[in-house]
Amino acid sequence: MSVNGEILFEIDNLCKAFGDMLVLDHISTQIRKGEVVVIVGPSGSGKSTFLRSLNLLEEPTDGTISFEGMNITDPSVNINTYRQKIGMVFQHFNLFPHKTILENMTLAPIKLLKLSKAEAEAEAMELLKRVGLEEKAHAYPAQLSGGQKQRIAIVRSLCMHPDVILFDEPTSALDPEMVGEVLSVMSDLARDGMTMVIVTHEMNFAREVGTRVMFVDEGQIKEENTPKEFFDAPKNPRLQEFLSKIL
Amino acid sequence: MLSGGLQNVCGSFLVDFKDSLYQNFIEDDRYMYLVSGLGTTLVITLFAVLIGIVLGFLVAIVRSTYDKTGKLKVLSKICGCYLTIIRGTPAVVQLLIMYYIVFVNFDSKITVAIIAFGINSGAYVAEIVRSGIMSIDKGQMEAGRSLGFGYAQTMWYIIIPQAFKNVLPALANEFIVLLKETSICGYIGLMDLTRGGDIIRSRTYEAFLPLFAVALIYLLLVMILTKLVSILERRLRTSER
Ligand SMILES: Nc1ncnc2c1ncn2[C@@H]1O[C@H](COP(=O)(O)OP(=O)(O)O)[C@@H](O)[C@H]1O
Ligand SMILES: [Mg+2]
Numbered sequence: 001m002s003v004n005g006e007i008l009f010e011i012d013n014l015c016k017a018f019g020d021m022l023v024l025d026h027i028s029t030q031i032r033k034g035e036v037v038v039i040v041g042p043s044g045s046g047k048s049t050f051l052r053s054l055n056l057l058e059e060p061t062d063g064t065i066s067f068e069g070m071n072i073t074d075p076s077v078n079i080n081t082y083r084q085k086i087g088m089v090f091q092h093f094n095l096f097p098h099k100t101i102l103e104n105m106t107l108a109p110i111k112l113l114k115l116s117k118a119e120a121e122a123e124a125m126e127l128l129k130r131v132g133l134e135e136k137a138h139a140y141p142a143q144l145s146g147g148q149k150q151r152i153a154i155v156r157s158l159c160m161h162p163d164v165i166l167f168d169e170p171t172s173a174l175d176p177e178m179v180g181e182v183l184s185v186m187s188d189l190a191r192d193g194m195t196m197v198i199v200t201h202e203m204n205f206a207r208e209v210g211t212r213v214m215f216v217d218e219g220q221i222k223e224e225n226t227p228k229e230f231f232d233a234p235k236n237p238r239l240q241e242f243l244s245k246i247l
Numbered sequence: 248m249l250s251g252g253l254q255n256v257c258g259s260f261l262v263d264f265k266d267s268l269y270q271n272f273i274e275d276d277r278y279m280y281l282v283s284g285l286g287t288t289l290v291i292t293l294f295a296v297l298i299g300i301v302l303g304f305l306v307a308i309v310r311s312t313y314d315k316t317g318k319l320k321v322l323s324k325i326c327g328c329y330l331t332i333i334r335g336t337p338a339v340v341q342l343l344i345m346y347y348i349v350f351v352n353f354d355s356k357i358t359v360a361i362i363a364f365g366i367n368s369g370a371y372v373a374e375i376v377r378s379g380i381m382s383i384d385k386g387q388m389e390a391g392r393s394l395g396f397g398y399a400q401t402m403w404y405i406i407i408p409q410a411f412k413n414v415l416p417a418l419a420n421e422f423i424v425l426l427k428e429t430s431i432c433g434y435i436g437l438m439d440l441t442r443g444g445d446i447i448r449s450r451t452y453e454a455f456l457p458l459f460a461v462a463l464i465y466l467l468l469v470m471i472l473t474k475l476v477s478i479l480e481r482r483l484r485t486s487e488r
Contacts (some may be wrong), residue, residue, distance in 0.1 A: 057389055084395035094390035098409050107404060108394040160394060 005033030008068060008164050008195055009054060015062035016049055016219075023049045025219035026063065031164070031197060038210035039199045039217045042242060046219040048198075051166050054197065055079075055086040068163070080196070084112055087157030087163055087165035091173050092147040095156070097142035101128070102137045105156045105188045108163045113160070126153040131185055147178030151185050164195040171202060202218075203247060271456045277447050281457075284443025285464060289438065291360050291427045298365025299425070300418070303372025306330070308402060311380040312375070315388075316398070326373070333370035341367055341429045346435040360432045368425050375417045379410035412483060419476040423469055430465075440464060 016024035023046045030085050048132055052058040054065065056072060056079050064073045071080050072145050078195040105127070106120035115123075131151045141149055151171055157165055167186070171179040183205050188198060190209050200206065206213050206227060211229040215223040215238075223236040230235040232246075234240045248251070272278040306326045313323035333468065339439050345363040351360060391401030433442035444461035448454050 054392055057393065080395050080397050083393055086393070088392065089392075090386060092386055093383075094386040096383075096387065096390070096405055098412060108396065110396050110468075111400065111404065137280075157394070174291035 001114050004036050005035075005195075007031070007066075008033050010066040011054075011063070012065075013063035013083050014050070014053060014060050014065060016046075016053060016058055017061045022205070023219050024053065024060070027219070027221055028063075029214070029221060029224065031195070032201045034165070034193055034211075035195055036198045036209055036211045037214060038206040039197065040201070040206060040213070040214055040215045040242075041216035042201070047216050049199060050169050051168050051199050054166055055083050057087055057088075071130060084108075084160050085162060088136055089150070089153050089157055089167045089170050090217035091169040093141070093173075094147070095149055095153060097141050099136050100140055101133070101144075101152055104141070104152065104173075105159045108156075109159050118222055124155070127158055131155055145178060145180045146174045149237060150174065150178075151180045154182075154189070158189075164197065165189070165231045166198065167198040167200070169201070171200065201246070215242065217242070248285075253366030254346050256420050262437055267453060267456055270451050271453060272445055272460070275318060275450075277450065278429065279441035279462060280438070280446050281440065281464065282443075284440040286440055287357065287432075287438055288426070288440040290355060290431065291364060291429045291437075294361040294420070294426060294428070295364035296422050299372045299421075302365065303376055304407070306369065307376035308407075311377050312398075312402075313451035322390030330370050330373060334368055334374075338364070338428055338432055342431060356432075356435055357439050358436055359435065360429070364425060364429060364432075367428075368421065371421050371424075372418060375414050376410060379414035380406060380415060380419075383409050391431060415483060416480045417475055419472065419479065423472050423476075426468060426472070427465060453480065484486060 007030050009029075011027060011029050011031075013028040014024055015022065027047075027050060039051065041047050049058050053060050054067075056065075060073055061095055064071050067074065067082055067086070070077065070082065072079060095101075096107070099226070100105065102121060106115075106117065107125040109115045109120040109123070110117060113120075125134060125137060128137055131154070133148060133151060133155075135146060136148065141152070144152065152167075154170075169185070172184050174182065179202070183202060186196070186198070186205070187209050198206075198210075208227075211225045212224055213227050215230070215234075215236065216222055217236075217238050223230070223234065223239050230239075231243065234243055263326060269377050270277075272281075305330065309319050309322050309326050309360065310364075321328050342360065342363045346359050348361045350362070384488055387405055387409070388398075391405045392398070430441040433445065438446075441461055444457040447457035451457070
């Protein structure tokens with residue numbers, strides 16, 4: 001996909017402190033339409049906090065984030081309407097256990113996009129078919145395996161027609177044999193041109209599917225580059241050390 | 248000789264018992280004290296339960312919103328006072344205050360009792376529901392918010408239904424407690440089940456049968472409710488989770 005698309009996120013000197021601890025330290029970057037940005041880095045370095053700042057699940061303590069030209073860190077902005085355009089997939093799936101798979105997927109489109117139940121369900125079934133889970137439409141989340149839950153979480157976010165999807169370690173809570181099925185859904189999305197920002201430890205996925213890889217360390221982006229440059233010719237010493245440990 | 252005496256004793260006891268039953272319940276239609284008293288008890292319990300649920304949920308939502316987001320501070324403090332006062336004073340005293348002070352010019356005793364017990368039960372329901380809300384994983388709120396739901400919408404569509412399900416058995420138990428608690432409404436001259444039995448006692452000068460009859464009726468009601476709760480619990484456990 002084109003990585004010269006329009007700018008979706010413009011992040012300017014983003015800071016986040018928890019108490020005295022500065023977790024994000026003046027982060028500035030852009031994310032363009034069609035990009036698949038993979039964020040890697042040591043545990044506790046601020047990857048999740050950065051990702052969660054993009055839809056304001058974490059409120060920045062300083063700096064600005066613009067989404068599609070609108071400064072969403074401005075307190076007068078109603079963030080709910082923007083969040084509809086920013087999908088999110090969590091490490092622990094966060095499906096709604098009291099609702100069936102179909103209800104999980106149609107709740108937001110019906111209530112927020114004002115789709116009719118029939119429209120929303122037809123679309124949800126279509127997506128379920130795409131990830132091979134249409135026979136689970138009337139099951140409850142507890143009846144699914146981890147890999148199935150995460151695939152549902154992904155299509156649930158797709159039901160809102162987001163312009164970008166944020167993934168926070170989507171495969172880290174899965175048994176190893178289920179990682180592949182989730183990554184393959186994500187690869188398909190990337191191929192279809194979905195803009196994605198992904199925190200993950202899956203380096204092969206980062207290399208093959210990512211259009212840009214970002215190394216976050218001590219609350220800063222220490223290096224960002226194309227996957228090839230990033231993995232084959234890392235410049236930052238901390239990144240070199242990080243890669244030598246995990247590859 | 249000996250067995251004949253025993254027979255006599257038994258026989259006269261049975262005769263006495265029959266007389267006693269007749270006097271206490273049949274004569275002058277005295278059983279109606281129990282029937283109408285039971286009606287009053289059930290009406291008060293039912294409506295107090297409804298008020299208690301609504302009030303309890305509102306208070307629980309305000310307090311857990313403050314706990315989780317720091318918003319609604321003033322409202323939450325007011326709710327805190329309400330809980331402290333209601334849970335720190337006897338229900339009888341609350342009932343008397345309602346009747347003699349708050350609703351002094353009010354005609355309907357039963358309405359006063361319903362309000363008093365509703366407010367009382369709301370305090371206990373609030374704590375049950377709040378624990379239910381706080382027990383829901385915070386990922387649920389985040390998932391709702393990330394789809395674009397507001398805080399209140401996420402509460403309503405996602406958090407409350409799960410919390411309600413989790414605390415349903417505890418809520419049901421609270422209502423069993425409330426059913427028994429309404430037995431104090433004779434204090435404001437209401438004719439509930441307990442009072443009904445007591446009136447029979449004062450008419451027949453016999454305590455045993457009327458009071459045991461009252462106790463038996465409460466016991467049966469509680470046993471039925473307890474059974475329903477356990478059926479409910481089993482249902483909830485088998486569905487989906
Ligand atoms: N809600 C929070 N309150 C306090 N500290 C937090 C909170 N969330 C994260 N942190 C801290 O911020 C740092 C970065 O966390 P996180 O962004 O989750 O790292 P990563 O995802 O890279 O492992 C960690 O030291 C973590 O303990
Ligand atoms: Mg993390």
